[in-house]
Amino acid sequence: MSSTHPSPAPASDPDSGSVIGPSLSHPNPGLASPAAASGNGNGRGHGQGHGHGNGNGHGTPGATPGQPSLVVHDLEHWFGSGANRRQVLDRVNLTIHPGEVVLLTGPSGCGKTTFLTLVGALRQVMAGSVQLFGQELAGAGRRERQLLRRQIGMIFQGHNLLRCLSAEQNVQMGADLLPGLGYRARRDLSRQWLRAVGLGDHLGKLPHDLSGGQKQRVAIARALAAQPRLLLADEPTAALDSRTGREVVELLRRLARDQGCSVLMVTHDPRILDVADRLVEMEDGRLAEVSLSGRPSSGSVG
Amino acid sequence: MLDHLWPDRRIPLSWLLLTRQPGRLLVALAGISFAGILMFLQLGFRDGLFDASVTLHKRFAADLVLVSPRTMSSIAMASFPRRRLVQVMADPDVAGTTPVHWNFLLWRNPQTRTTRSILAVGFEPGDPLFTDPGLVERTRVLSQRGRVLFDALSRPEFGPIPAWYKQGRTIETEVAGKRVRVAGLVELGPSFGADGNLLTSSETFLSLMPDLPPGSIELGLIRLVPGADPASVAARLRAQLPEDVAIYTKQGFVEFEKNYWRSSTAIGFIFTLGAAMGFVVGSVIVYQILHSDVSDHLPEYATLMAMGYPLPQLLGVVAREGLLLALLGYLPAWLAGQGLYVLIRNGTKLPVAMDGPRSLLVFGMILAMCLGSALMAMRKLGDADPAEIF
Numbered sequence: 119m120s121s122t123h124p125s126p127a128p129a130s131d132p133d134s135g136s137v138i139g140p141s142l143s144h145p146n147p148g149l150a151s152p153a154a155a156s157g158n159g160n161g162r163g164h165g166q167g168h169g170h171g172n173g174n175g176h177g178t179p180g181a182t183p184g185q186p187s188l189v190v191h192d193l194e195h196w197f198g199s200g201a202n203r204r205q206v207l208d209r210v211n212l213t214i215h216p217g218e219v220v221l222l223t224g225p226s227g228c229g230k231t232t233f234l235t236l237v238g239a240l241r242q243v244m245a246g247s248v249q250l251f252g253q254e255l256a257g258a259g260r261r262e263r264q265l266l267r268r269q270i271g272m273i274f275q276g277h278n279l280l281r282c283l284s285a286e287q288n289v290q291m292g293a294d295l296l297p298g299l300g301y302r303a304r305r306d307l308s309r310q311w312l313r314a315v316g317l318g319d320h321l322g323k324l325p326h327d328l329s330g331g332q333k334q335r336v337a338i339a340r341a342l343a344a345q346p347r348l349l350l351a352d353e354p355t356a357a358l359d360s361r362t363g364r365e366v367v368e369l370l371r372r373l374a375r376d377q378g379c380s381v382l383m384v385t386h387d388p389r390i391l392d393v394a395d396r397l398v399e400m401e402d403g404r405l406a407e408v409s410l411s412g413r414p415s416s417g418s419v420g
Numbered sequence: 421m422l423d424h425l426w427p428d429r430r431i432p433l434s435w436l437l438l439t440r441q442p443g444r445l446l447v448a449l450a451g452i453s454f455a456g457i458l459m460f461l462q463l464g465f466r467d468g469l470f471d472a473s474v475t476l477h478k479r480f481a482a483d484l485v486l487v488s489p490r491t492m493s494s495i496a497m498a499s500f501p502r503r504r505l506v507q508v509m510a511d512p513d514v515a516g517t518t519p520v521h522w523n524f525l526l527w528r529n530p531q532t533r534t535t536r537s538i539l540a541v542g543f544e545p546g547d548p549l550f551t552d553p554g555l556v557e558r559t560r561v562l563s564q565r566g567r568v569l570f571d572a573l574s575r576p577e578f579g580p581i582p583a584w585y586k587q588g589r590t591i592e593t594e595v596a597g598k599r600v601r602v603a604g605l606v607e608l609g610p611s612f613g614a615d616g617n618l619l620t621s622s623e624t625f626l627s628l629m630p631d632l633p634p635g636s637i638e639l640g641l642i643r644l645v646p647g648a649d650p651a652s653v654a655a656r657l658r659a660q661l662p663e664d665v666a667i668y669t670k671q672g673f674v675e676f677e678k679n680y681w682r683s684s685t686a687i688g689f690i691f692t693l694g695a696a697m698g699f700v701v702g703s704v705i706v707y708q709i710l711h712s713d714v715s716d717h718l719p720e721y722a723t724l725m726a727m728g729y730p731l732p733q734l735l736g737v738v739a740r741e742g743l744l745l746a747l748l749g750y751l752p753a754w755l756a757g758q759g760l761y762v763l764i765r766n767g768t769k770l771p772v773a774m775d776g777p778r779s780l781l782v783f784g785m786i787l788a789m790c791l792g793s794a795l796m797a798m799r800k801l802g803d804a805d806p807a808e809i810f
Contacts, residue, residue: 235807235810238726240806241807265728267727267728269728270728272723274723274809274810278719278720278723278809280433280720280723282433282437282441283431283433283436287436291724292727295728301428301430
């Protein structure tokens with residue numbers, strides 16, 4: 119029943135612990151949901167029903183409908199101390215709602231990457247507030263941040279795949295983070311995701327034998343296989359030629375949207391700005407909303 | 421199937437890290453196996469030498485053994501009055517005794533005419549000397565004067581006696597300058613102190629050593645009635661007998677001999693040190709391999725941490741790598757050890773065999789080596805900072 123459903127894949131209800139998979143309608147119409155393929159019936163009817171129930175095409179994976187995925191309020195960060203103290207982020211504010219795709223641009227060294235590591239729970243918040251899915255990151259301990267990171271997918275400038283694992287096994291390193299799924303279910307899920315990014319014929323290949331664009335697509339599949347609610351991407355197209363970069367970003371946006379997963383993507387690539395729902399620009403540690411026509415609007419984002 | 425038995429199965433990262441870098445794995449396994457072989461060799465030699473010192477001791481048909489208190493080892497047995505063995509017979513728990521002469525004599529190789537020291541054991545033919553069944557019957561031929569039984573396992577330097585004997589040749593040669601005839605073969609094996617052995621009657625023995633004080637022996641074997649406790653009988657006899665004899669249980673006598681070689685020679689130290697060197701070399705190799713493996717994959721470990729894998733789980737990956745290396749490296753070491761032991765047995769006639777305790781000991785050492793190195797390499801994993809990978 120799932121394979122012919124015309125609408126984008128419904129989101130799951132995280133409270134029910136259901137499983138969602140890659141898009142049902144793209145790119146392969148015959149693709150069955152990994153949830154269905156995995157034999158875990160739990161996700162199907164319930165998740166589907168829920169998705170229709172709240173009438174939201176993107177789905178609302180948040181605990182409460184309408185709750186933002188990410189709320190950053192007056193975030194500050196600096197390196198060094200005393201006279202050497204260098205302010206990197208200065209009262210940054212940003213809110214991202216479920217399913218939104220936000221692009222972050224700015225000159226190099228302006229603090230974009232630091233911002234990503236803070237939002238990604240990889241760094242301790244010094245001042246201000248970062249709320250991920252309603253949970254405050256400021257003051258969160260190592261263990262809390264590690265658990266929160268399981269809900270965040272990360273795609274890096276380099277693909278950062280594990281060299282000794284095949285494409286399928288790399289993706290399964292993401293799927294292995296899902297609780298309550300058997301080995302076979304997780305493996306099938308990984309295969310579905312690789313097919314969804316168009317690498318169904320390269321399951322057993324090592325990263326060494328894949329092209330740059332293929333590696334980045336494996337990285338996307340790996341990030342999505344853990345069913346994140348927020349996807350952070352740092353210049354995912356930097357190492358790719360323009361056509362491949364374009365394909366990868368569009369794939370990323372489509373799959374993320376189908377999962378109701380928000381995306382925050384840092385990029386320098388002007389050719390991919392149009393995939394964004396919103397565009398923000400960072401300069402000297404400050405963040406400003408940019409209208410999609412290209413001119414910075416006044417005031418910071420709240 | 422496996423899915424039901426083991427639903428929590430994860431990607432076997434440790435296994436893949438090792439096997440997808442076959443060059444590095446091969447170097448690691450070669451290093452571990454080398455260390456293991458070295459340990460098997462050194463410990464095998466050490467235990468073999470100690471065991472070899474008691475090849476004859478272990479076969480004595482005795483529960484208790486009388487020796488002179490001046491005797492420190494089997495290579496220099498002092499004599500004591502034979503009367504003491506007669507006195508022992510008075511004890512109700514004693515079933516029988518065997519007086520034994522024991523000394524090193526010069527044997528002339530009948531082929532090359534060179535001489536070499538051989539251990540001669542003299543006793544009354546028909547008396548039980550060794551526990552080997554059938555031996556008593558074969559010793560009957562010794563009642564004829566000038567006859568000896570030659571140990572077929574003696575080192576070849578004594579001459580091709582077993583081959584000649586089996587060809588049916590009459591073998592006559594000199595022992596301590598007196599003519600003797602080989603009347604048969606026994607199989608005892610050389611010991612640490614003796615390259616070869618011969619058995620003869622007390623009468624022949626005394627004719628070979630005419631200067632021996634009359635009524636003295638080097639060894640007294642005592643057999644007890646069934647059910648008697650050797651330790652308590654030994655204590656009782658010790659109290660009754662004068663100070664010119666020392667009394668041991670059979671096991672105590674074996675330990676006494678081994679202890680001589682252990683404490684008054686450098687053998688134990690040398691070979692234990694050799695085994696320790698193997699341990700150290702192996703540890704260094706495994707640490708180098710694991711450390712460079714962790715260093716090479718540091719960005720990948722950081723990526724896994726960024727994905728939400730907890731550090732202890734990644735430490736477990738390194739620990740499992742160590743465990744796998746230990747298991748994979750031990751197997752070739754054990755097999756090569758078996759082969760080497762065969763070579764040693766053939767080359768030296770030492771009783772070296774792959775026994776359970778030593779197999780376990782070497783496995784324990786390899787395990788400690790690999791897990792210890794993994795533990796050291798884990799510290800490197802602390803350098804993986806997921807905040808650095810963006």
